[in-house]
Amino acid sequence: MNPKVDWFFEKEEKWKEEVTELRKIVLECHLTEDLKWGCPCYTYEDKNILLIHVFKEYCAFLLFKGALMKDPKGILIQQTENVQAARQIRFTSLKEIKKLSSDLKKYIFHAIEVEESGVKVPLKKTKEFPVTVELEVKFNELPDLKKAFEALTPGRQRAYLLHLSQPKQAKTREIRIEKCIPYILNGKGLNDVNEYLMNKKKKNE
Incomplete structure (x- = not known):
């Protein structure tokens, strides 16, 4: 233990x-x-x-x-x-x-x-995951965001693409994107963010 x-x-x-x-x-x-x-x-x-x-x-x-x-x-x-x-x-x-x-x-x-x-699970390639219209718009507005996203590991890119495409409403997708922008620009993946937030919560308890 x-x-x-x-x-x-x-x-x-x-x-x-x-x-x-x-x-x-x-x-x-x-x-x-x-x-x-x-x-x-x-x-x-x-x-x-x-x-x-x-x-x-x-x-x-x-x-x-x-x-x-x-x-x-x-x-x-x-x-x-x-x-x-x-x-x-x-x-x-x-x-x-x-x-x-x-x-x-x-x-x-x-x-x-x-x-x-040592067997690996055959994973879909990052390019096979859809990029939402809202994320494409942000990439066009913020070239640095697109550059930072492309610098992430394939696993981190996939995690973001899945996370950002889940909401059915465009407004909700836009809100998620806004929240993720600072982390993407800092080279952080979703798991990094979740772990940081959980540790922060733990310290405050």
Whole structure:
């Protein structure tokens, strides 16, 4: 158990018992516990295997290479159609987690095997992701923004393109773009921003 991760489990209210049980299961699989993107993240030889995260309707494991895993229990879920590599296992009760405990350990060990195999998830290229009209307009208005965006790693570019294209209303997309501009200009990705905001929130608690 990593003390710097304790705050996540201590602050959790709705899913406190469930995430505590998930932590116990993962640690029994001898993974290393760390804090990444504001969530408990578990690694094997410094490679990300899974993390625990919570939502209003459920808590979940997020398996980083779940798309490559076998799923005999039919419990791996693609969070959205744009998620390429990761898969969730969702939980809504402590009873459900305890019932699946032995199977969850099998999935975790399988995830480790997949990571050790070195197989990569075939990802769509950045140019295959749509650029919203609103973002194109901003690129034309602010050449430095376009230059900074193109200097980002492909993964960071994809994350922004997905994030900025999700809202259905143009006004909402414009608001998201405005919020992201300072981070893009500073070479920051969405995960960098989320981790910064979570750490800031933690310090203020």
